[in-house]
Amino acid sequence: MTPHTTVPQSTGPRGSQPGGGQHQHAGHRQARPGGQPGGGLPRLFPASGAVPVDLRTHLSRFAPPPYLGQPGRLIPVLRAAGLTGRGGAAFPVYRKLAAVAEARTQPVVIGNGAEGEPASDKDKSLLWISPHLVLDGLQLAAETVDSTAVGLYVHRNGRLQDRLRVAVAERSAAGLDRVPVEIIDAPPRFLAGEESALASRISGAPAMPRFKPPRVFERGVAGRPTLVQNVETLAHLALIARYGPDWFRGAGTADEPGSMLCTLHQADGRRDVVETGLGTPLGSLVHLGPGTQAVLSGGYHGAWLPAADAGQLTLSNAHLVPAGSFVGAGILAALPADRCGIAETARVARYLALESAGQCGPCFNGLPRIAAALDEVASPRPDSRAVTDIMRWAGLADGRGACHHPDGTVRFVRSALHVFAGEIQMHAQGRCVDPARRPFLPIPAATAMDAADWS
């Protein structure tokens, strides 16, 4: 497992710098005979050599994408591999592919690189470092569902988009791609990558979620069945097509096989993207020493875990779901012991409230109220009714939106009230662990003001 420096969003991506702390996990390093990339890690990033990986290096390492010559053939392979979506929902990939492949209308295939979650860097890093694995996966997915309309949906980021366009052009010049790939702009919104928001945006409307059903794989872009897969999922798919299900299962657990990219925020402020097998102990990913009071797992729709509890858990839904959290898109943030968890949660809750698409009453009425009440809890000697108000409003918002934005925000806020109960007691006495309120978790600088910001 090699930590990679993260790719900044607005200043343009840099290459990763291999090296740094080398973590090893038993059983994940056995090399495959014949010098081929083995079951060891990293799989998606190069273990050594120049980054970004150019087409020549990519071809010499992986050979051209192994087209199967007929739609549908990859589906049982992916089923055996047990690959699930790496965008956060962990939905079985083969089921979506099968549903789209069965559709009678010409389907659309979209690689989803819209990483709206401010605490996540893994999709940007993957697209920058190993674009050809993602583009291989996109072609193989298109072949599997017999589609000729293929797009890659990424945030406006001049350098990354330019590089992807060059990569796409090089591939079609080399005759690797069977269908042309269009690069599509995603607005800089938290919800831009939500499947139905994505379908809406590509159909020409604002990137706002809608009620399901119909699911996007039934009716998506322009009313056609649409396969939306996270870019990391596509990269895994490209490798499974080459090396098979058993190779993929060489990492991870029996129930949650394979590896995944994680964005790690250490308590000392370091921010890394690493690839690790599912089932890795959280304590070997983020430092859980006395300098860490809690770990946020699953990102801003996830949940806080006390550092002591996190030390007993592994990166798997089998462990995290019972603890009230989930693996999600692999975001882990270790909150330093000298920061206020309530103030941090309030700051992020405010950001999440402002990212509401303003469509569902429980969301655009509830989340701002929750955020404002959490601000109150974060202030010295808060109104004692604020916590009760939050719990009441949380119950009214939970599960009542077109998308999971209210549910996820409520999960995040509830976990903070639980995990930082001691901090709340300190606030009641007018004290705080961090009166200076230094920000720790990343949030973007600006919020949406009008329709143009959603398209």
Add this chain to the structure above:
Amino acid sequence: MNGITQSTALWYASRATGVVSLLLLTGVVLLGVLVNRQGRLPGFPKFVVTGLHRNLSLLAVTFVAVHVLTAIADSYVSIQLAAIVIPFISSYKPVWLGLGAVSLDLVLALIVTSLLRARMSRRLWRGLHWFSYAAWGSAVVHSLYSSTDLQHGLLLYTAIACWLSVAVAGAWRMTQAGRDIPREGRAAATLDMMSPGRGPRRGRRDTPASQRPRTDTR
């Protein structure tokens, strides 16, 4: 003829339920306007308006049903059964009874489409729901000319109150139409209301959101 006898009971019942139906339908229209503007009744939570709108419309249909059936059953004037739903075929006052049939058909269509609302596109449902004004309007004209009850006295004032209230509600709805908060700004507006002064500030339209100053976070 005064006093309710066996022969006049049906006739009185039909007239009375007709008047109550008009009052109920007026109430449904007024509540519908309030639902549309996302308003609330003083002292009640928001869902009460929607719930009352739905339940009152079902109650109105019950009264309309009694109104129609008693009118048919009454032997004083003979109205064919088909004239209940097929407009303008009645031999007795074909135009004015026909408008009643139009109103009934529209109300039934509105209820059926609302019950099936989850299975149809929201735009179609909204479009069809505009016919509620036509349903109410034809019911009003029907009530005014089918009998002489509403043409004088206390019932005339009641009818005028119905017309005026719907006219005022309609005018209010039209003046409010431009005041919708666009969905992009709704969460920000609520947040601004909850913690004034720390709310987000509108950025310049030509500045991309990623480059706008953010003033709402501490």
